[in-house]
Amino acid sequence: MSGEVRIPHALWTRLRATLLADTSVETKCFLLCRTLESESRVVFLAREVVPVPDDAYAHRTHSLVETRPEFVHQLLVRCAREGYSLLEAHTHPWSANPRFSSIDDRSDLLKFQTTQSMSPPFRHGSLVFGYDMSFEGRFWDYQRERIAPITRLRILRAPLETRYGTGQKPLWLDKAEQSVYDRQIRAFGAEGQAILSSLRIALVGAGGLGSQIAHALALLGVGQILLIDPDRLELSNLNRVVGASYAQAQRGWRKVRALALRLNRARPPEMRTITPLPHDARSPQVLAHLLGCDLIVGAVDRAVVRQYLNTVAMCALIPYLDAGVGVRSERGKLAQGGGQVQLILPGETACIACVERGIRQSVEEQLTPHQRELSLRGGYIQGEPIPNPQVVFLNGVVGNLLAWELVKLATGCAPVQPYVYYDLLQQQVFPARAERNPHCLLCSEHPDSLLGQGLHGLRGYILRVDKRKRRGKPIPAPRRS
């Protein structure tokens, strides 16, 4: 069992400012978190930083810090009432390689044992930070009645920042990876390649656009790729689903199965970690996979699925990259065509809901009249899908634009562009502004927003799916693209 902390950038800045305000003495604060639980991992989703006021310290010197029990008690009552878990954070301001001291060990063990009877899923943990915000972390594993390590802390900013706890193994590439990805290592370094190889990505949509993205991610050496799409291949898919065979389409293979088979063959045996999940992205069996991944990539043509992925990303603090394409033809002439890639960093960039609200005010005003018409009637930026032509060259451009944004986000080899639009007829790629809505129900810092709410925020969705099941009605399958 191990732990991970995910924290929006604004909250990280606040945590840092609180802890490092006075480095002549140890400082303490608390993080109120939601948690996501799986068999082997607990993810702490940071929601709020609670500083310790001066009068709530019992002791505070350069080598010791202790808060008054009443202050902690108040916080525990709040945790019980509001369903939060608690991470206690303090500093060792003299250290760049902080480790818990024997005093920390004794006091943590006592605290954890005192609170272990609080009703699950309450989790109690602690973090110690050095002056450079390097850290060591741990939490109480109440099932096994022992302490478990918090191994990494992910800050949702661009580029994505992952800090590993003191003593954790650094990322590395094995021999096969070094050989296969040699030319890429020359482009964005061994460290960048090791980051890509450590990623676990859920890719939703394995149609024309999704298969292009899947190919790019597989060739880039992304460690684990979950391919999610319930659809079966049809002959009419063979003009654009990369890697599918005629025989597979005749036999009605699942798109994800055909794609996984093809992509795994192109990788070293130990990297055949591309897994097909032939289910609706909104089904309960897919949710656990989405919650456990490092990044969600969406290449779907239904607004409702796109909104669902956006909600999961916000609730679980997972970066989400979304792409869409659209073409309109009149009597054999391409009248309009284009696509867009949007990067959604929870709490940092505009989410899908912000863009849908703000499209008229910000993105749209930068588009040419025919791009605007396409966006509005299309559904890839807003509204319903386009029941329109599908062409491989457009998917290829937009799919690879997404792969490029993903590499920039993960490795930091170039600045990310949160929203890019590709105009097929003008052969132009241009960035667009996508403004955050400060009152967005999903991504704002409002106390009731879904940002970092974990399963609390997704409860409505899960119940809706379960209810339909109980009534015996099948969940409608998405329309084939």
Ligand SMILES: [Zn+2]
């Ligand atoms: Zn939003």
